[in-house]
Amino acid sequence: MSREDDRSLRFYNEVLGLDHLHYGIWEGNEELTIANLKEAQLRYENFLISKLPSTAKKVLDVGCGTSAMTQRMLSMGLEVHGLSPDKTQKENFTQNLNVPFYHCLFEDFDSDERFDCMVMSESAQYIPFVQLFEKVRKHLNPGGHLMICDYFVLDHSEGVLAKSGHNLNQFKAESEQQRFKLIDERDITEETAxxxxxxxxxxxxxxxxxxxxxxxxxxxxxxxxxxxxxxxxxxxxxxxxxxxxIDSTAFKDQKRYLFLLYECQEQEG
Ligand SMILES: C[S@@+](CC[C@H](N)C(=O)[O-])C[C@H]1O[C@@H](n2cnc3c(N)ncnc32)[C@H](O)[C@@H]1O
Structure with missing residues (x-):
């Protein structure tokens, strides 16, 4: 992660006082205030928590940000490990939590640990997707799950908006190729924009x-x-x-913000 990214994360956290680094889920005609943004982020977190499979006892929070989601899952009695390449996030995590933390890019992650579920909340977009599915498979227990909540680029997207996020069709094709079965999906573009x-x-x-x-x-x-x-x-x-x-109309036209839950299936042969 570049120093510029690190600065923007610090801006959200230290200046705006946000505990989360994701978009959040807005409801109806909520007024544009920091308080409502915080509420939207909490609603998003609640949504992800509600979607955790019942088999998920040991979870890896990939790109764990401020560790808010890690802490929430720990408070539910789950075994949770964190991962982030970011130095500030590493310091924050290791100072506050006494659970394993991996300071690396997910594509470089290599461990003997196996997880029931991996959570990628707005972090999948940073990980090259072929390696993403390969690494997830390697570190998941049989029948494990991958939860992704992130924005994707549509085929007709262009300009700066096309530069962040995986191409949706290519990403889905790769998931099928690597035998990840999509078992739940929700489009939250409108609520996040x-x-x-x-x-x-x-x-x-x-x-x-x-x-x-x-x-x-x-x-x-x-x-x-x-x-x-x-x-x-x-x-x-x-x-x-x-x-x-930060043009929400262009975002809604060119991108899709999706919740995706995959089950990792056995490979043929
Ligand atoms: C937008 S923040 C989301 C943080 C947190 N998951 C949340 O929902 O608030 C993106 C996160 O992805 C992490 N990240 C960036 N590149 C990564 C990579 N290649 N592998 C793993 N994590 C990465 C960042 O350090 C950061 O923690």
Whole structure:
């Protein structure tokens, strides 16, 4: 995970005070507030917990983020191990929890441990999918499950939106190829997309604050301000380009946010 990703995770956690790093599930006409975003994230977590198979006694939380989900599953009496390549998350996890943690990319994971279920909450998109299914199979007990909740890219997707997330059709084809049977699926695109409206609102507020605080220096030092503006123009253009990433209408058109529950089947031959 890059330093930039690490910074954005710290922003959600340390600035916005969010315990989770996923989109959440919004309901009806909920107002765009941080409190409602937290509620939506809790609703999402409850949903995943409700979908855990009854056979899941030993679980690997792949890309465990702030470890909120790990802690929730531990409180249910499950045996849970965590995995993340992120240094900040490793420190947070190992300081707060006394259960095994694997500090690596999932595609590099290699252990004698076997799990009944692997949970990938918004982390599957970072793992090359051929290796994803291979590694899951290697570390699952017979008949084990893989739970994925993440967004995927549709075939007609283009531009920045096409860059994050696996192509849905390719991902599903690979799962069949590697004999993972889809036993439950729910499309939550509509309920998750509102988090992007929230992100846009926050971005606009932050830009407004920057404008207000730079008003005086701009009046006092117009030449210096112009030089700085030129210097930061590229950054500014990038911020504007990135706005496409938080356009909820484009997201709903080009992506699908899905809950997928797979059962790992025996390989032929
Ligand atoms: C958007 S966060 C989701 C965190 C948490 N699962 C949640 O739902 O709040 C993505 C997580 O995936 C992890 N991640 C990124 N690349 C990964 C990889 N190749 N293998 C395993 N985890 C990865 C990140 O460190 C982070 O924990």
């Amino acid at each position: 509102k988090t992007l409206d929230m992100a846009l609102l926050l971005a606009e507020r932050i830009l407004k604050a920057a404008e207000i605080f730079s008003e005086k220096p701009r009046q006092k030092h117009p030449i210096l301000s112009k030089i700085l503006f030129r210097l930061f123009r590229k950054k500014w253009d990038k911020i504007n380009r990135d706005r496409d990433l």
